[in-house]
Amino acid sequence: MSENAVTMETNPVTAVVRRVLREPFTARAWRTFVFCFCQPFLDLVGLIAIGIAVAISIVTGGLASPVLLPPLLGFSRGLGVLRRAMTRQLLGVDIPEPIRAPRRRGALGFIAYHFGEAIGWRGIGYVLIRLLMIFEFVVGVGFRLGLPLVFMGAIHDRGISSVTLVAVWTAMFLAAPPLTELILQLDVWLMRRLLGPSEDSLRIRELEQTRSHAINEAAATLRRIERDLHDGAQARLVALGMQLGRAERRFERGDTEAGLSLIRETRAETKAIVQELRDLVRGIHPPALDSGLEPALGTLAAKTPIPTSVRVGLRSRLPAATETILYFTAAELLTNAAKHSGAQAIAVTVIGDIREDAVQLIVTDDGRGGARLDGAGTGLRGLAERIRTMDGHLTLVSPIGGPTTVTVQLPTCKVDEGN
Amino acid sequence: MRIVVAEDSPILRAGLVGLLEDEGHEVVAAVPDATRLREVVEEHRPQIVVSDIRMPPTHTDEGLRAAVELRAADPSLRILIFSQYVETQYASRLLAGNSAGVGYLLKERVMDTKDFMDALERVAAGGTALDPEVVSQLVGASNSRRALETLTPREREVLGLMAEGRSNAAIAAALFVTERAVEKHVASIFTKLDLPVSSADHRRVLAVLRYLGV
Numbered sequence: 001m002s003e004n005a006v007t008m009e010t011n012p013v014t015a016v017v018r019r020v021l022r023e024p025f026t027a028r029a030w031r032t033f034v035f036c037f038c039q040p041f042l043d044l045v046g047l048i049a050i051g052i053a054v055a056i057s058i059v060t061g062g063l064a065s066p067v068l069l070p071p072l073l074g075f076s077r078g079l080g081v082l083r084r085a086m087t088r089q090l091l092g093v094d095i096p097e098p099i100r101a102p103r104r105r106g107a108l109g110f111i112a113y114h115f116g117e118a119i120g121w122r123g124i125g126y127v128l129i130r131l132l133m134i135f136e137f138v139v140g141v142g143f144r145l146g147l148p149l150v151f152m153g154a155i156h157d158r159g160i161s162s163v164t165l166v167a168v169w170t171a172m173f174l175a176a177p178p179l180t181e182l183i184l185q186l187d188v189w190l191m192r193r194l195l196g197p198s199e200d201s202l203r204i205r206e207l208e209q210t211r212s213h214a215i216n217e218a219a220a221t222l223r224r225i226e227r228d229l230h231d232g233a234q235a236r237l238v239a240l241g242m243q244l245g246r247a248e249r250r251f252e253r254g255d256t257e258a259g260l261s262l263i264r265e266t267r268a269e270t271k272a273i274v275q276e277l278r279d280l281v282r283g284i285h286p287p288a289l290d291s292g293l294e295p296a297l298g299t300l301a302a303k304t305p306i307p308t309s310v311r312v313g314l315r316s317r318l319p320a321a322t323e324t325i326l327y328f329t330a331a332e333l334l335t336n337a338a339k340h341s342g343a344q345a346i347a348v349t350v351i352g353d354i355r356e357d358a359v360q361l362i363v364t365d366d367g368r369g370g371a372r373l374d375g376a377g378t379g380l381r382g383l384a385e386r387i388r389t390m391d392g393h394l395t396l397v398s399p400i401g402g403p404t405t406v407t408v409q410l411p412t413c414k415v416d417e418g419n
Numbered sequence: 420m421r422i423v424v425a426e427d428s429p430i431l432r433a434g435l436v437g438l439l440e441d442e443g444h445e446v447v448a449a450v451p452d453a454t455r456l457r458e459v460v461e462e463h464r465p466q467i468v469v470s471d472i473r474m475p476p477t478h479t480d481e482g483l484r485a486a487v488e489l490r491a492a493d494p495s496l497r498i499l500i501f502s503q504y505v506e507t508q509y510a511s512r513l514l515a516g517n518s519a520g521v522g523y524l525l526k527e528r529v530m531d532t533k534d535f536m537d538a539l540e541r542v543a544a545g546g547t548a549l550d551p552e553v554v555s556q557l558v559g560a561s562n563s564r565r566a567l568e569t570l571t572p573r574e575r576e577v578l579g580l581m582a583e584g585r586s587n588a589a590i591a592a593a594l595f596v597t598e599r600a601v602e603k604h605v606a607s608i609f610t611k612l613d614l615p616v617s618s619a620d621h622r623r624v625l626a627v628l629r630y631l632g633v
Contacts, residue, residue, distance in 0.1 A: 230473075235428040235430060238527055242438055243434060245530050245531060245535075246532065249441060250441070
């Protein structure tokens, strides 16, 4: 409805009447009309292709079917592409492209790829089911053009007055848009199931994506550790050795005082190296985690500059991998909160669900809010990606003005302990 | 000696400068990256450049590329490159052209002040200094293994020291033998490996390195 309609209409009945009168002339109504008009032609093309293939197969006693099936399936896939494009353009509904399974090795793989290919078969299924969808054309096109009426008029020419005819046609014309929308919803539902990607293939794609993310993440982590060691401890140890070498030379020359002062410097430097290695180790696996998630999170909270409370309500210990990812997630969220939120207090809560096959980490702060998953510099997106790798998900609620709540849900049963 | 130091780690840079100054050298500039290295070499015209390989911005082979360029611009410039890891590829690139006055050492070699100073002086004098670790990897990876196997253990030791860029006298000192004995080993090695005999130290090194496939 247009804006002035909203301001002008005070009486709801007039509003409805206006809307009903206007509806058949909207751009949307015309687009659905075109859509419904084209469908039977596509169905016809599909049916003809299937019919020809079946006919030839029967005539040749089934001999031709191995040759005909692959092109028929290919044709069915092509028809699917066309239908999805039309649905997107005319109905504004985006049905994702189905994912074709890669060809497996061997003769069975060949057969599955060319004859058992699911997308093509589902497309054929859709064409057959559409035989029952004639009413889409009748309502979407016929009601608007008054075709059934003309038909009826031709049969019972005498019994019906032209006034009744016009009245019935007008009623059908006005009723067409909402009815069409209803039928199209059913059609879209069917298309999603038969022309869209199957749930398995979506799951496989998700796993492929998260797996490659996990691999990249691991490589990046190793690279970071290598850099930290190279620039940090390793360089410092070389410098230490260098200093000891210099001290040695000074002692050799009899300059004991200078030699001693160098030795003292080296001792201080050794402490710094130990500290640095300790930090690095904590970044790989925090030792506090060995005694449990709660003490580890407690240590983390103590190091956060904003007062942070920790509550862990779990009946048993979680798998090590889950504990580790929860710990690092909490660490990152606390760093974020300390850096961006301006909060007075943060609460960290870990709870298991009733059946103990999932765990939730909730980090809430009373800061200024406005955090976004795609916000720059917060790393929330990377965190969400990492959690997705473990089949979990991260939700963020952060209205402007706060509070910000990040909830991370992780399954616990899927995570193997490994070695 | 007038020396320029390029090293991105501040702590190592400071250590290196301290070490060189302790030994009575003049460090005219110490810089953290290859771009600055090119500038200060232009400005100060040092006798020798001591440079790290991995430096900002990409932390790959900046130092090496700068070294190769600087050498191309001024072949008389001496360069001692050092890195944390052995990369025989780096060594080959550095030695590919004129190898007189070039050295490649591992960082930990710096800890042994005397060895480091020896290498520095060898390079300054127009010789070659290769890290023993680099040499042993070259020997290990050499595609002339079979010929190497004909050498006696002592001869292989001498070959390694030769490849590092040491003179007969230095080899004799390192192995606690007479210079005569070293000469005999060297002659035997050259015969067995069919190398052209050369008196100049660094050309001898070159011959050995070519043989090892650098």
